[in-house]
Amino acid sequence: MNSGKPAAKTVRPAGESGLFNSSLEKGLSVLQAFDDGRPSLTLTQVAAVTGLEKSAAQRFTATLVALGYLQKDQATRQYSLTSRVLQLSANYLRCHALLERATPYMLEWNSRYGEAVNLAEMDGTDVIFIVRYRNSHVVSPTIVAGSKFPWYISALGQAMVAYKPAEERARILAATEPVAYASQTLVTREALEKRIETIRADRFAMTHRESFETEISLAAPVFGPTGAVIAAVGTAVVTTQCTVEEARTRLAPALLDLAQAVSSPSQVSRPDRGI
DSSP: OOOOOOOOOOOOOTTOOOTHHHHHHHHHHHHHHHHHTSSSSEHHHHHHHHTHHHHHHHHHHHHHHHTTTEHHHHHHHEEOOOTHHHHHHHHHHHHHTTHHHHHHHHHHHHHHOOOOEEEEETTTEEEEEOOOOOOOOOOOOTOOOOOEGGGGHHHHHHHHHSSOHHHHHHHHHHHOOOSSSSTTOOSSSHHHHHHHHHHHSSSEEESSSSSSSSSSEEEEEETTSSOOEEEEEEEEEETOOOHHHHHHIIHHHHHHHHHOOOOOOOOESSSSSOO
């Protein structure tokens, strides 16, 4: 769901200003400049997207080419990412304890119900996919591990935000400026707060035509050892293959069971303990 916007700026952690390395931030911003809307960029375009001076962009791109994370087409003078970037995400996934625990349960769920199943986490006010096991009816085939989008347009994001502590929920809502992605996207704070109340009553989130016109998505929160929500598991079905009521009655209970299995063992009896 990238839209050709400027690369996201890194938010400096509070209290860490003396340790924050601006050069590293700028180098990472060059890598973040490339996405499905910008698969290749000239040096001038890299500078424009990142906000760097052209001379700085030239130094960073040259360094990243030398390190093997970017490649340059000598004919077009355009840069693009290389497969070496995948090493970073592969290392992350191999070290991901939750993913290791969730994988067998997700694969069994995918096989039993014949529907796609996803695991996602929050990244600020965005949702980022950790893993996605598909079925034959994929609404958006371009969404892969690492894809991210605003929390409020998906059941995954809504399920996680609904179970954040009240102060954190308020901060996320205050930082959210909703825009419509589909005909039923929730675009007011009042609508989002009402949805959060519904999710906490139902223990799962369900959206219909909020991110894609042909999609119904459902998700349930996953809790860590301290009782905090750390992720969500979800599914998405095509409206031509499943009705809202069928999704609610057939898939929601199954997702709640999956989320309970994936959550840390000390949390299997909750769903919220009054958060």
